[in-house]
Amino acid sequence: MMLRVVPENSGQLVPLDRAVPGNESPASLFGLDAAALAGVLAGEGEPSWRADQIVEAVYHQYISDISSITTLSLDLRRKLAVRGWQIGRPEITKAFRSADGTERYLIHCAGPKAETVETVWMPDGDGGETGDGSNDESGASDEIRASDEIRASDETRASNETKDWRRATICVSSQVGCAVNCQFCLTAKLGLQRNLTAGEIAGQVVAVLDRHAVRVGRDRVNLVFMGMGEPFLNYDNFMAAVRLLVHEVGLSPQRMTVSTSGVVPGIDRFAQEPPDLRPKLAISLNAPDDKIREAIMPINRKWPISSVIDAVRRVRLRPRERITFEYVLLGGVTDRPEHAREVARLVRRTGLPAKVNLIAWNPGPDFHYATPKQETAEQFRAALVAEGIPAYIRQPRGRDIFAACGQLKRTVEG
Ligand code: SAH
Ligand code: SF4
Numbered sequence: 001m002m003l004r005v006v007p008e009n010s011g012q013l014v015p016l017d018r019a020v021p022g023n024e025s026p027a028s029l030f031g032l033d034a035a036a037l038a039g040v041l042a043g044e045g046e047p048s049w050r051a052d053q054i055v056e057a058v059y060h061q062y063i064s065d066i067s068s069i070t071t072l073s074l075d076l077r078r079k080l081a082v083r084g085w086q087i088g089r090p091e092i093t094k095a096f097r098s099a100d101g102t103e104r105y106l107i108h109c110a111g112p113k114a115e116t117v118e119t120v121w122m123p124d125g126d127g128g129e130t131g132d133g134s135n136d137e138s139g140a141s142d143e144i145r146a147s148d149e150i151r152a153s154d155e156t157r158a159s160n161e162t163k164d165w166r167r168a169t170i171c172v173s174s175q176v177g178c179a180v181n182c183q184f185c186l187t188a189k190l191g192l193q194r195n196l197t198a199g200e201i202a203g204q205v206v207a208v209l210d211r212h213a214v215r216v217g218r219d220r221v222n223l224v225f226m227g228m229g230e231p232f233l234n235y236d237n238f239m240a241a242v243r244l245l246v247h248e249v250g251l252s253p254q255r256m257t258v259s260t261s262g263v264v265p266g267i268d269r270f271a272q273e274p275p276d277l278r279p280k281l282a283i284s285l286n287a288p289d290d291k292i293r294e295a296i297m298p299i300n301r302k303w304p305i306s307s308v309i310d311a312v313r314r315v316r317l318r319p320r321e322r323i324t325f326e327y328v329l330l331g332g333v334t335d336r337p338e339h340a341r342e343v344a345r346l347v348r349r350t351g352l353p354a355k356v357n358l359i360a361w362n363p364g365p366d367f368h369y370a371t372p373k374q375e376t377a378e379q380f381r382a383a384l385v386a387e388g389i390p391a392y393i394r395q396p397r398g399r400d401i402f403a404a405c406g407q408l409k410r411t412v413e414g
Contacts, residue, residue, distance in 0.1 A: 173201070199241075
């Protein structure tokens with residue numbers, strides 16, 4: 001059951017799995033915003049400013065154990081633990097490192113329905129999130145071992161002294177598995193296991209910030225909600241996670257991008273969010289017309305391309321903001337020059353500043369699709385550019401460890 005511990009009108013709504021500890025299992029402080037934490041502390045007879053100390057410890061210092069929050073008195077730390085509170089942040093249990101520096105993590109989300117999700121760290125970006133399509137790999141260390149499984153321990157946690165990246169992108173999951181069933185995507189094969197809570201979505205980010213000793217506000221870190229799952233089919237938890245990451249962790253929504261496969265009611269809700277409190281929007285277009293899209297994305301039967309475009313037109317953009325259209329190039333299926341001209345026509349119909357990110361299909365077992373040649377991808381891009389549409393080819397990151405787009409299915413080998 002979902003309980004809410006803050007009043008409906010607080011504007012800080014964070015849905016919780018359980019607002020109070022139960023008899024058997026502890027409840028998590030992680031995932032609660034400052035107002036909700038103040039509520040918990042009031043219940044323990046503590047002043048509300050203690051909530052700021054917990055915010056500082058959990059969201060800024062990345063402390064993951066109540067006993068280590070030394071700003072709280074020993075008595076209070078003990079009392080919270082006895083009452084059944086824990087920090088309960090999702091934790092990295094396994095890490096795989098690619099030859100290109102990308103790391104893929106299996107992250108354990110505890111609780112009554114314990115699950116493992118996947119999160120990806122891409123040092124020096126993924127070439128798509130900044131909009132310039134650049135993919136400067138010069139920051140990657142030569143010493144990185146190819147496809148090497150590394151233990152998630154303090155020994156491997158980076159410190160600022162050993163930092164070998166100048167900017168980074170974290171790819172975050174919003175659900176365990178996915179129900180949308182796109183025919184080219186490995187995550188689809190898992191089906192939908194369950195939605196993630198706000199704390200589990202934001203917790204992936206904080207676990208990764210912790211691992212790489214990221215200094216929020218000083219280091220350049222982008223978030224892309226493009227991991228497992230369809231964020232707009234878990235809308236409330238997804239947006240609550242964004243608010244937590246903005247208000248409590250201190251990340252900028254302008255450095256976040258959410259990608260949807262075209263869930264129109266979700267895009268409509270997104271259009272109502274305050275522009276300064278929402279990520280940028282990416283739409284997985286992936287096909288030049290309804291016929292092809294329907295064949296590869298069953299969701300198109302419910303929300304065809306024109307309904308997605310109409311919804312996108314209702315989003316009010318920030319100054320200089322652009323909508324991104326993602327387009328998976330499937331060899332022989334979606335990668336012909338005439339497809340590029342159709343895509344250009346669709347993008348123009350939005351009437352909004354837009355760009356197209358092209359993603360050559362990342363392979364997986366038991367698929368009958370083909371990855372197009374680099375030359376074909378270049379020609380597709382050139383055709384879009386000739387039509388006046390900015391287009392970029394996103395370089396695959398971490399394909400060797402199943403970390404690239406559409407490859408997240410909790411593969412345990414790297
Ligand atoms: N579910 C959301 C976000 C996660 S998928 C969505 O679909 O938009 C992120 C991107 O990866 C999407 O644009 C999707 O079309 C693309 N993708 C999925 N499988 C892929 C594959 N095998 N190769 C390349 N891109 C893929
Ligand atoms: Fe789900 Fe996105 Fe994969 Fe489609 S591409 S199955 S929406 S994760």
